[in-house]
Amino acid sequence: MLAHLDDGSHAWRFRAMASPCEILLDTGDAALAARLGALAQAEAQRIEAKWSRYRPDNLMHAINTAGGAAVEVDEETARLIDYGEHLHRFSEGRFDLTSGVLRRLWRFDGSECWADAGDVAAVLARVGWSRVEWNGRAIRLQPDMEIDFGGIGKEYAVDRSLTLLRDATDAPLLVNYGGDLAASGPRRDGTQWQVGILDSTARIHLRSGAVATSGSAYRHLWHAGRRYGHLLDARSGYPVADAPQAVTVAAPTCSAAGALSSLALLHGVGARGFLELQGADYHVLD
């Protein structure tokens, strides 16, 4: 849906990937804005449809229900799996494409609902990238395993949408999918884009490049007096204690920003140290 903004520019808003999505277009041309907005929306919906783990008709479903058989994937899916593999290695196992099954044991609603240790151990036995056969073209899971692109899919959609729109127009624009964002360059007047960070007084100043946020003030749980963030450490099956409420990271691409912010949360109290080591530009909300 197209919105006219006070400063003469336009915004295209829609919902996808369980998030509010917005394209800010620094152009006074409403027809152009609507055309570009629809282009981005179609791309976000394509990505959601192709890899959503909730749909029975897509490639992801075919991989997860192959019953131990290898499934050939297209080149784009291969790149996402390669990236997931890279993150697994880079995070020393904290991130794992096969860890989605663990999430069913946890409710991050601010309560003190702690998962049963036996259940965690049982589900953890089904997790582990080392048990996956991946040769760059075909993937074979053990029959009890599943993969999903949670934690990388939305950021990938932001980067892809920006690339598509940038090829289609010179007008400055910003893609914002549920708080993960990327900008094509400075605004027409040379100023930076300014976007508020949820639950924080800080603002993001973005000229070009991307910013992603992991965590939220609302998605956590309490156990034995300590606060646990909503991301699960794939090595243990448990959430990480004393993680910051949210980590926001700026990087050249939203995919890199999203990975750095997620991995920082998985480092718990060591989030800042991890980000410093990576030379990242970041904001941590404790």
Add this chain to the structure above:
Amino acid sequence: MQLNSPLNAAALALLGLSQASAAADAAPGWSFDTSTLVYSEADGRVQAAEPRVRATRTWDSGRSASLGLTLDTLTGASPNGATPSSAPQTFTTPSGNGSYTIAAGETPLDDTFRDTRIALDASFSTPLGTRNTLTTTLFASTEYDYLSIGAGATIARDFNLRNTTVSLGVNVSQDSIDPVGGVPQALSRMPDENEPIGRTEGTESKQVFDVLASVTQLLSPASLVTLTASLSLSDGYLTDPYKILSVVGTDGEPLRYVYEGRPDSRFKQAVYGEYKRFVADRDAWTISLRLMSDDWGVFSQTVDSTYRWNFGARDYLEPHLRYYRQSEADFYRAALFDGEENGLVEASADPRLAAFDAITIGLKYGHTTRGGLPWWVRLEGYTQLGRTAGVPAAAADGLSKFDLEPELNAVMFTAGFRFDR
């Protein structure tokens, strides 16, 4: 933008991009900001026209370059430092080849004052890693008898996703002056028109070193504060070779004139604080305070405030109010008493080193075209009110009949616009 994380390359591979293609610069054009200031002091004093143009270019990599050119043309008259007299006064021009006469009771103004200044600067800014920016600057300015060249470097580091910025800068400059008629001896008698000036042509120079540290912090989405501390050391010839002082008797009437002389170093310390607040999601209010003191005994305070009222999507009005107060330099003298010049090493009657208060009131109107390019006009009035200082006690009665600190009024009109190429 660079990130030393190996994740960066992996994310680019995910997008089917290589590091090199992602870093390839698009070709954004140059942006030109131009403005012209017309400055006019009342009573036929200094008139100036100052056109400026600045070209800026920012690349996607975060690098930016800026080139500036300023042209200053000055005409009119400025105080030569002498006090008024009950009889007309005749002064030799700096070259010694001419003279000008000032009517009885009037503040002596040197109307041979005429100059054109050209100033050039170039700066280049480059990100170092994701959070540091290094800016290097070269500048030069030249006028008839003066040449200044300098260089500077500033490193800025962002924290907290640019909610905090700390910067540290240094500047050095080398100035040389080649005064018309040579370099006068401090506190020596100014020769009459037909006397030989008894000086040889010569060049004097000075060096200036500045260091500056600054912190900008976003306090909330709607407010930010900047604090800056700076030190500046000037070393060398700091005297104005064209400024003189009257040597007066008990009646306050001039007996002769002597050239001014200043210390050969000046050390300044300044602190500056600025608070900016966005009001009602529409307007911006800025207030700043600057305090400066130096080892010449000058202490100054500046309060400056603007309110930008964005009354339309592309129009704004910005009232401006500034108040400035300074104390006089230790060696400031409105005039010298007969013989006093023989016991002094330094003295100056330059009104810029006197005690005074100044108020600036202005209004700016700006508009942004549909194409996104801004233009603006600004009208400002300036009033300077001197406070009596440095009057020799023995001649105080005699000088009291003259206005030693005449009010200075000036009007400034500036118009500017931006265009892209």
